[in-house]
Amino acid sequence: MANKKQFGETVEGYNIPVLNEREIRAAAGILFLMVFIGLMLIISNENFVFIKYVITSFLIDFIIRVFVNPKYAPSLIIARMIVSRQNPEYVGAVQKKFAWVIGFILALTMFILMVVMNTYSPISGIICLICLIFLFFESAFGICLGCLVYGWFYKEKAQYCPGEVCDIKKKQEIQKVSIWQIVIVVAFIVLAVVLANQFNAFLSVKPHSLF
Numbered sequence: 001m002a003n004k005k006q007f008g009e010t011v012e013g014y015n016i017p018v019l020n021e022r023e024i025r026a027a028a029g030i031l032f033l034m035v036f037i038g039l040m041l042i043i044s045n046e047n048f049v050f051i052k053y054v055i056t057s058f059l060i061d062f063i064i065r066v067f068v069n070p071k072y073a074p075s076l077i078i079a080r081m082i083v084s085r086q087n088p089e090y091v092g093a094v095q096k097k098f099a100w101v102i103g104f105i106l107a108l109t110m111f112i113l114m115v116v117m118n119t120y121s122p123i124s125g126i127i128c129l130i131c132l133i134f135l136f137f138e139s140a141f142g143i144c145l146g147c148l149v150y151g152w153f154y155k156e157k158a159q160y161c162p163g164e165v166c167d168i169k170k171k172q173e174i175q176k177v178s179i180w181q182i183v184i185v186v187a188f189i190v191l192a193v194v195l196a197n198q199f200n201a202f203l204s205v206k207p208h209s210l211f
Contacts, residue, residue: 006069007070008094008097009071016093017093018092018160019092019096020083020088020089020091021088022083022087022089023088024076024079024138025138025142026082028134031075031135032135032139034058035131035135036132037050038050051114055114055115056115058107058110059108062100063104065100066100070096091160092159092160095147095150096144096147098150099145099146099149102134102149103131103134106127106130106131110131133145147161
């Protein structure tokens with residue numbers, strides 16, 4: 001019974017409850033895709049039906065994660081099945097719970113505004129954008145933005161962070177970015193802006209059928 005109430009899993013070799021970062025990243029990718037599809041439907045033809053289902057599912061998922069047990073959250077179960085053949089990457093559970101509380105608050109606010117009150121406004125748009133940014137950083141880069149916020153409120157150091165970012169260490173040579181690499185990125189952005197400005201009329205022409 002105690003295991004059901006514990007947040008996170010007990011794994012030999014770790015002195016605190018942990019979670020599998022691979023599952024969390026996969027689940028974040030699933031949720032990101034659902035929110036992104038809902039946003040595209042709103043932008044393309046003002047269809048809010050799908051996003052309302054997504055918000056409701058999002059809220060239920062985070063309620064289970066935070067107040068019941070992450071192992072019973074639907075998105076994490078699906079993610080576990082997807083990445084079950086990959087070796088687990090263990091991360092501290094406490095900072096993840098803090099991050100998911102933020103997710104719960106955002107989902108609850110969206111649920112009240114868009115599902116219960118049936119409204120839309122810049123507020124719901126901004127919250128949706130924040131959710132997308134959080135989910136994208138988690139799924140694409142393995143960076144838990146909510147976990148970073150955890151360090152602002154709690155003095156104790158987070159343990160077992162993804163990529164060992166909690167540990168102070170010197171960057172290896174392959175991780176360093178040179179001034180020339182930065183110049184290349186800046187030049188690429190400038191080139192993209194110039195090309196967009198010069199060829200916008202040509203690229204704006206609607207494609208015709210190949211056949």
